[in-house]
Amino acid sequence: MKKIFSYPKSLKNVPTHYCPGCGHGIAHRLVAEIVDELGIREKVIAVAPVGCAVVAYDYWDFDCCEAAHGRAAAVATGIKRARPGNIVFTYQGDGDLAAIGTNETIHAANRGENISIVFINNAVYGMTGGQLAPTTLLGQKTATTPEGRKAGSEGFPLKISEMLARLPAVKYIERVSLHSPQEVIKAKKAIKQAFLNQVNNLGFSLVEVLSACPTYWDMPAKNALDWIRDVMSKEFPLGRIK
Amino acid sequence: MAKSKILMTGNEAIALGAIDAGCRFYAGYPITPQNELTAFMAKNMPKAGGVFIQAESELAAVNMVLGASAAGARAMTSSSSPGISLKQEGISYIAGCRLPAVIVNVMRGGPGLGNIMPAQSDYFQATRSGGHGDYHCLVLAPYSVQEAYDFMFKAFALADKYRNPVMILGDGMLGQMMEPLQLSDNRKTGNQKPKTKIWMLTGCRGRKPNVVKSFYLQEGDLEKFNLTLQKEYRLIRQNEQLYEGIFLKDAKIIIVAYGTMARIAKGAVKKLRKAGKKIGLIRPISLWPFPGNIFRRLAASPKRLSFLVVEMSYGQMIEDVLLSLNGKSPVEFLGRSGGGIPSEEEIINKIKILMK
Numbered sequence A: 001m002k003k004i005f006s007y008p009k010s011l012k013n014v015p016t017h018y019c020p021g022c023g024h025g026i027a028h029r030l031v032a033e034i035v036d037e038l039g040i041r042e043k044v045i046a047v048a049p050v051g052c053a054v055v056a057y058d059y060w061d062f063d064c065c066e067a068a069h070g071r072a073a074a075v076a077t078g079i080k081r082a083r084p085g086n087i088v089f090t091y092q093g094d095g096d097l098a099a100i101g102t103n104e105t106i107h108a109a110n111r112g113e114n115i116s117i118v119f120i121n122n123a124v125y126g127m128t129g130g131q132l133a134p135t136t137l138l139g140q141k142t143a144t145t146p147e148g149r150k151a152g153s154e155g156f157p158l159k160i161s162e163m164l165a166r167l168p169a170v171k172y173i174e175r176v177s178l179h180s181p182q183e184v185i186k187a188k189k190a191i192k193q194a195f196l197n198q199v200n201n202l203g204f205s206l207v208e209v210l211s212a213c214p215t216y217w218d219m220p221a222k223n224a225l226d227w228i229r230d231v232m233s234k235e236f237p238l239g240r241i242k
Numbered sequence B: 001m002a003k004s005k006i007l008m009t010g011n012e013a014i015a016l017g018a019i020d021a022g023c024r025f026y027a028g029y030p031i032t033p034q035n036e037l038t039a040f041m042a043k044n045m046p047k048a049g050g051v052f053i054q055a056e057s058e059l060a061a062v063n064m065v066l067g068a069s070a071a072g073a074r075a076m077t078s079s080s081s082p083g084i085s086l087k088q089e090g091i092s093y094i095a096g097c098r099l100p101a102v103i104v105n106v107m108r109g110g111p112g113l114g115n116i117m118p119a120q121s122d123y124f125q126a127t128r129s130g131g132h133g134d135y136h137c138l139v140l141a142p143y144s145v146q147e148a149y150d151f152m153f154k155a156f157a158l159a160d161k162y163r164n165p166v167m168i169l170g171d172g173m174l175g176q177m178m179e180p181l182q183l184s185d186n187r188k189t190g191n192q193k194p195k196t197k198i199w200m201l202t203g204c205r206g207r208k209p210n211v212v213k214s215f216y217l218q219e220g221d222l223e224k225f226n227l228t229l230q231k232e233y234r235l236i237r238q239n240e241q242l243y244e245g246i247f248l249k250d251a252k253i254i255i256v257a258y259g260t261m262a263r264i265a266k267g268a269v270k271k272l273r274k275a276g277k278k279i280g281l282i283r284p285i286s287l288w289p290f291p292g293n294i295f296r297r298l299a300a301s302p303k304r305l306s307f308l309v310v311e312m313s314y315g316q317m318i319e320d321v322l323l324s325l326n327g328k329s330p331v332e333f334l335g336r337s338g339g340g341i342p343s344e345e346e347i348i349n350k351i352k353i354l355m356k
């Protein structure tokens, strides 16, 4: 009999600290499966963010480096340049990548660093208690926009992926979602492509993953998935951006 | 045959010293008065098979160094005061992750944007864990172009030995001045492979995965880690105090100055000696650990001694002198910063007043 499905070697068999219905756990698993499938577990070096996924290294079973809040792309640049033979990726939330780390993100992309980025967009700051993120939707209530985000004072949801796509050194950008099994399969394909690009020395790749935060969206998990499908993905359209 | 010397600025000597000491990763961001250092790296690091990156900011530069160091490269960054303030986040993480790295501060005047004149007003920031948390950088203060070069070997060796950030604290004067320089016999030329120590991130082939981090969530873990750091710091305090002392045997007044200020002070001491005055000099070379032992030893001697601390600041190192002497000897101060540098003459006049 042929074994067609098993627990990823790159994922530790431990419970995570994520809330029920959180997208982080699914995204971690996709990364682990991809690392296994590409046979790169012994070459991978991950850079973990500051955000709810800060202890991603407790779940992944390969080499990992911490980065200060927002600095993951700079840390990854240092690792990759020092060890070009390794596969280096960052995993970052929207606050980490698109607020405090915007500078590091844009310049790593503009230099065409041969790294892969998994960008988890959940439209809030999870770890610190559900505050406004650069990606928070207009009207969305957060701890720091109690009346909902207003364009006049907080500006519009920041589309960092579309911004990055304009940079000539960027190889690949795609926006995916985790709101249904079909979308999860597409997400996996995209993240795999981002890793493959690096394996083939093609340069900077980023996959933006729309991911549920039921806790700070103040919704049951099922409604959170529907909200991504019906609302969030209208603001952040899915598909290949570059 | 005497070996030939080359003429260089302090900034270039630091860069060359780093490359000769095996540094193969540099990331920096332009700022006066250390731009010659970055430019030298841009030109010569690739020739040595290393990586040069002009980063988008000092924050990015120091975090690139963190990544490179975690991956096993001998890595450094450099800047001047305002840029060093930005690097403090990264330096704290480097200390918290127990990574070796070298950070060069070619100090200029502050606070704020200040000016580009030499100063020593970042002593507190350098020696008191300039970022958050209970940590220290080892801090070395060269006072000549030769030392600027030589201390890079020492800095990388110390960084590796203690897995801790090491800061080279110079100033705009040292960075800009030219002096003849004797190159080391142990120059590391050509490609230097990244090292592979057990804690490094190399990909987990044939071993368990490594994690480089400074985050300790479980109760008690951070305290345990901090105690490990403290143990290491005690060792460093015991083993790494460095200073130069001149005319200490019969001195009645001992001038204390480091870096560029010590050069000027040395000139004053020589003149005062010629005039028959019993003046000595202590030049702290390691600023952290501060060479407190020599002060304690001198203060314990029965003869009456006093000290004059001279700084290009309004009194920062003097706190370490006071702590070391613990009230046992009188301490006077002379200092300027923001463009002014205490001159030989000002030092001599101050000494004359003190001797009255």
Ligand SMILES: Cc1ncc(C[n+]2csc(CCOP(=O)(O)OP(=O)(O)O)c2C)c(N)n1
Residues within 6 Å of the ligand: A050, A051, A052, A053, A069, A092, A093, A094, A095, A096, A097, A120, A122, A124, A125, A126, A127, A128, A133
């Ligand atoms: C310099 C700094 N500023 C602020 C924080 C506090 N902080 C931790 S995580 C975070 C935001 C996390 O949000 P995001 O990146 O969207 O990730 P999520 O938790 O939603 O996965 C903030 C502000 C910090 N750790 N460091």
Ligand code: SF4
Residues within 6 Å of the ligand: A017, A018, A019, A021, A022, A023, A024, A052, A122, A126, A127, A212, A213, A214, A215, A216
């Ligand atoms: S707060 Fe939100 S992002 Fe964080 S673990 Fe909970 S659901 Fe996930």
